[in-house]
Amino acid sequence: xxxVAILLRLAWRNLWRNHxxxxxMLMAVVLGAWAMIFMTALMRGMVTEVVKDGISALPxxxxxxxxxxxxxxxxxxxxxxxxxxxxxxxxxxxxxxxATRVRVPAVxxxxxxxxxxxxxxxxxxxxxxxxxxxYDSVDGRFLESTDDPGIVxxxxxxxxxNTELGKRIVLMSQDPDNDIxxxxxxxxxxxxxxxxxxxxxFVFAGKSTVQELLRIGDRVSEVVVLGEDYxxxxxxxxxxxxLVDGDVKVERWNELDPYLGSMLGVMDGFVLVWIVVxxxxxxxxxxxxLVMAVFERxxxxxxxxxxxxxxxxxxxxIVIESLMLLALGxxxxxxxxxxxxxxxxxxxxISIVGEGLxxxxxxxxxxxxxxxxxxxxxxxVVLILGFLASLSPAWRASHYEPIEAIxxx
Amino acid sequence: MSAVTCVDLCKTYRQGEVDIKALDHVxxxxxxGGFVCLSAPSGGxxxxxxxxxxxxxxxxxxxxxxxxxxxxxxxxxxxxDLRLRQIGFVFQAFNLIPVLTARExxxxxxQVQGVPAADRGQKxxxxxxxxxxxxxxxxxxxxxxxxxxxxxxxxxxxVSQPALILADEPTANLDSKTADxxxxxxxxxxxxxxxxxxxxxxxKRVMAYAKRLxxxxxxxxxxxxxxxxx
Numbered sequence: 001x002x003x004v005a006i007l008l009r010l011a012w013r014n015l016w017r018n019h020x021x022x023x024x025m026l027m028a029v030v031l032g033a034w035a036m037i038f039m040t041a042l043m044r045g046m047v048t049e050v051v052k053d054g055i056s057a058l059p060x061x062x063x064x065x066x067x068x069x070x071x072x073x074x075x076x077x078x079x080x081x082x083x084x085x086x087x088x089x090x091x092x093x094x095x096x097x098x099a100t101r102v103r104v105p106a107v108x109x110x111x112x113x114x115x116x117x118x119x120x121x122x123x124x125x126x127x128x129x130x131x132x133x134x135y136d137s138v139d140g141r142f143l144e145s146t147d148d149p150g151i152v153x154x155x156x157x158x159x160x161x162n163t164e165l166g167k168r169i170v171l172m173s174q175d176p177d178n179d180i181x182x183x184x185x186x187x188x189x190x191x192x193x194x195x196x197x198x199x200x201x202f203v204f205a206g207k208s209t210v211q212e213l214l215r216i217g218d219r220v221s222e223v224v225v226l227g228e229d230y231x232x233x234x235x236x237x238x239x240x241x242x243l244v245d246g247d248v249k250v251e252r253w254n255e256l257d258p259y260l261g262s263m264l265g266v267m268d269g270f271v272l273v274w275i276v277v278x279x280x281x282x283x284x285x286x287x288x289x290l291v292m293a294v295f296e297r298x299x300x301x302x303x304x305x306x307x308x309x310x311x312x313x314x315x316x317x318i319v320i321e322s323l324m325l326l327a328l329g330x331x332x333x334x335x336x337x338x339x340x341x342x343x344x345x346x347x348x349x350i351s352i353v354g355e356g357l358x359x360x361x362x363x364x365x366x367x368x369x370x371x372x373x374x375x376x377x378x379x380x381v382v383l384i385l386g387f388l389a390s391l392s393p394a395w396r397a398s399h400y401e402p403i404e405a406i407x408x409x
Numbered sequence: 410m411s412a413v414t415c416v417d418l419c420k421t422y423r424q425g426e427v428d429i430k431a432l433d434h435v436x437x438x439x440x441x442g443g444f445v446c447l448s449a450p451s452g453g454x455x456x457x458x459x460x461x462x463x464x465x466x467x468x469x470x471x472x473x474x475x476x477x478x479x480x481x482x483x484x485x486x487x488x489x490d491l492r493l494r495q496i497g498f499v500f501q502a503f504n505l506i507p508v509l510t511a512r513e514x515x516x517x518x519x520q521v522q523g524v525p526a527a528d529r530g531q532k533x534x535x536x537x538x539x540x541x542x543x544x545x546x547x548x549x550x551x552x553x554x555x556x557x558x559x560x561x562x563x564x565x566x567x568v569s570q571p572a573l574i575l576a577d578e579p580t581a582n583l584d585s586k587t588a589d590x591x592x593x594x595x596x597x598x599x600x601x602x603x604x605x606x607x608x609x610x611x612x613k614r615v616m617a618y619a620k621r622l623x624x625x626x627x628x629x630x631x632x633x634x635x636x637x638x639x
Contacts, residue, residue: 006520013508300506306465307518307565308493310486403465406500 003313011321014293025289026329029382032282033333034340036275036378037370041341043274044369047267051230053132053195054260059253060098060130060224061233062240067249069221070256075104075176078219080247083207086223089243095236096226099126102210103221106173108153108203110161117157117203119171121210121220124148130226132198133191140165140189148206150188154199158190165190171203175215183213194365231264271374275381282382283389290322290393301397302405311398318397322390323383330379337375341368410477412573412605413439413462418471420457420628431457432468433628439621441572442603444596446610446619454628455609456577462607463496463575464488476572493521497566499576504562505550511537511561512546519569536564540594541587555582563591567598574598576608580615592618 015022055061064086066077079086083100090098102121107114124143128135133152135142142152151169158164165187172182185205193199211217223244227236233252241250254261294301301314347365420432431454439445447455460466461473464480473481480491492498497518505514512533519529537546540560550558559582566574574595580588596618598604608615616622624632 003521003523006517009513010506010508017508303500303504303506305489306463306492306498306500307521308489308491309521310489312486313521403460 004316007313007317007320011317011324014297014317015321015324018293018296021289021292022325025285025325026332028282028285029326029329030333030336032278033330033378033382034336036278036382037334037337037375038340038368040271040274040374040378041337041368041370042366043267043270044371044374045367047263048369049194049365049367050263051260054257055230055253059256059260061227061230061253062225062236062250063253063256064223064225064240064244064248064250065221067247069249070251073103073105073221075174075214075216075221078102078176078216078221079223082218083220084218086220090223090225093239093243095239096228097126097130098223098225099123099130100207100220100223101127102207102214102216102219104173104210104214106171106203108157108161109170109172110163110167112162113160115157115160115200118201119173119210120202120204121207121214122146122204123207124204130224132193132195133204138189138191140187142189142191143204143206146206146208148188149185149209150205151185152189152191152204153187154202155190155192156196156199157203158187160200163187171205171213173214177215181214271377272381275378276385279382279385283385286322286326286386287389287393289325290318290390293321294318294393294397297397298400298405298408301400302402302408305400305402306406314400315391315394315398318394319387319390322386322394326382326386330382334375334379338370341370344368345370410441411438411474412441412443412476413437413607414472414474414477415458415462416472416474418458418461418468418473420454420461420466420468430454430628432461432471435471435625435628435630437623437630437633439605439607441605442599444599444606444608444618444620446608446616446622447625448611448616448622449609449625450611452627453625455625457628458625459575459577459607459609462573463498464491493518495572497569497571497574499559499562499566499574499579501578501581504565505558507550510547510549511542511553511557511564514550514561515565515568518565522569524569532568533564536568537561540564541590556584556587559583560587560591563594567594567604570598570602570604573605573607576606576610578610578612579608580610580612585614588612588614 064079066079069077086100099122104119106117106119108117122143123146133142138152143150161169163169168184168186170182170184172180175181191199211219225236225240227233230253237250237252244250304314305311345368347367350366415435415437418432418435422429422431435458447458449455457466461468464483467481472479475491475495480488483491506517509517515533515536516529519532534546537543540563542557542560545553545557559579563579580591583591592615595606599606610616620637622634622636623630
């Protein structure tokens with residue numbers, strides 16, 4: 001312990017012996033740490049937005065379907081039990097939110113054009129906050145009840161179909177007997193979505209209205225359940241599984257959308273690679289600084305060895321010096337990245353590139369996400385790699401012959 | 410028991426194409442409490458012998474014993490421990506650690522030895538006062554003269570009261586008054602604490618303090634004088 005105390009004192013004082021060199025290296029570490037953590041926060045925010053948008057684009061955290069629905073998401077594969085039964089089972093389960101839906105492919109036709117869409121028959125009260133649609137920012141109004149006769153379509157679809165609020169469109173799908181099921185709807189609302197692709201893909205109508213159109217009685221296509229956090233989906237999955245029998249399929253969001261699910265894993269790997277790459281750039285400066293520091297102190301290292309300090313203590317001194325520099329730089333860099341994230345944590349408008357990002361399912365607002373786990377990862381990785389990088393100059397210093405070192409000119 | 414025993418030491422350095430015999434079959438025995446000066450012209454082998462005794466340099470052949478323990482075959486770590494616990498060093502130049510104050514330099518060896526902070530702090534202050542550096546405890550080497558630095562080095566060498574002190578030209582950078590003061594201090598330690606001194610020097614004033622004077626030339630002992638007897 002007594003040796004550690006002297007090593008710490010020597011390392012700290014030697015660090016500030018050449019103020020300018022240490023300051024330059026410190027700045028490099030601060031900038032490196034800032035870049036690691038801040039850029040990771042941006043990338044995390046980007047991925048989180050993609051995942052959240054993906055989840056809000058109807059998957060929720062867990063969904064229940066007919067076992068064949070994923071292969072054929074048509075009217076033929078409705079959940080084999082009544083909506084009333086499902087409502088009863090899920091009502092008191094304590095989920096953050098849940099809803100049952102009818103979801104079928106359909107064709108929407110205006111007087112000018114027609115498009116293939118996904119028709120969602122929903123209960124607007126259950127769906128509030130569950131989908132990507134902000135009810136309060138809908139042009140016109142959103143659906144008011146399950147038997148609302150109107151339809152709500154996306155702004156982009158409205159432009160594509162050359163239609164507008166108050167006009168009528170025709171929806172066409174198939175009933176369970178494979179007969180055409182169609183009906184005219186008046187457009188009562190036009191919604192706007194962060195991801196403009198959603199505006200073209202989905203249309204909303206009342207659940208009862210759609211059930212009547214499709215002649216499916218009290219049946220639905222899916223149950224969607226929302227938990228506290230999309231990263232912690234297992235408890236929600238287990239509870240949902242317990243609520244339904246074996247004749248349905250329960251899937252997590254990352255199974256429903258494997259691309260979305262894989263993004264988190266890819267992101268974790270990318271963060272690590274990003275941190276290592278930045279460190280490698282830093283390590284050249286770090287090793288150079290240590291080599292210079294050792295070179296300048298050959299004689300006093302020889303003196304310490306001559307006075308009875310063990311080579312391992314010399315090695316420890318150089319390594320501690322390196323770790324002190326890195327720890328200081330990391331602390332400042334981490335604080336700086338936190339301070340940089342604070343003013344923009346409510347979102348950065350990236351709509352200028354929104355059209356391009358849209359194809360990746362990203363919204364026009366980016367919310368940086370500073371995760372403690374990323375901060376810890378960056379700090380630990382840099383300290384471990386810094387320790388390894390400093391071993392070479394430290395080893396060299398510890399293997400000087402005392403008398404040769406002390407007489408070196 | 411002998412404080413230092415050297416048996417048939419040989420050491421050859423290669424300088425370009427020429428082999429230089431720094432030690433040529435040197436054998437000496439220094440008793441505990443000895444006060445020995447090694448005197449030689451430059452290149453005569455006195456510093457090489459001193460370094461061999463201190464475990465800082467290994468002889469090509471021969472044996473070195475400190476307090477009866479053979480040291481020329483010890484590992485680096487064992488030699489470091491030996492130097493830390495049993496030998497005090499005063500080098501000709503570059504004696505101090507630049508980032509430590511005078512007091513911290515004096516405390517350095519004790520701290521590595523594991524002496525408690527309170528004890529070593531008090532001891533360091535006392536010894537600095539003894540070498541005439543009272544009031545300069547908190548100065549760093551860069552803020553002290555060469556003589557003051559040398560006295561700090563002496564203070565560090567003697568503060569933990571090692572059985573053997575090896576000094577290489579300890580008065581080289583000192584004025585005559587300071588040099589006399591330092592030698593008086595060495596003799597005082599030698600006489601009152603039975604500390605063995607081996608001093609490499611070509612300073613006649615220093616030689617005058619020695620109980621025993623060993624003259625070397627071309628790596629060989631050419632004269633061994635017991636000055637106390639004479």
